[in-house]
Amino acid sequence: MSGKKLTCFDCGQLNRVPFDKLSAKPKCGTCGALLVGGKVTDVDLATLEKAMRNDDLPIVVDFWAPWCGPCRQMAPQFQAASDILAGQTRLVKLNTEAHPNAGAKYRIKGIPTMAAFANGKERDRHSGVTPTAAIIKWVKTSV
């Protein structure tokens, strides 16, 4: 079987995307959400962990919260990095206020914190507001 397994961050469905479709804005076969590119999605812990177990592309999570000014300041930088890394690494957000169990499980001490996962394992993490170019550089050296 060729292609990459990607979990839909919107509905949790596991999709298989042919290699030649990775750059063609592939969509979830169940709900139609974009699997690669588009707006960075907010995930819950169950969906994130399913993606970590199954996905063939690395995942970078931005642990954030709506009350956190620096997090909101970083959001457009993170979105821009996601656009540039589309097809190589998928970037998602996790709202630690809405999902406090996730923040506890991953021992998030301060936000914003980015964590990079590949093949089901955490490779690296990085805290503090980070501009787009630095996010991309960090992702490329982490996964």
Ligand SMILES: [Zn+2]
């Ligand atoms: Zn879906």
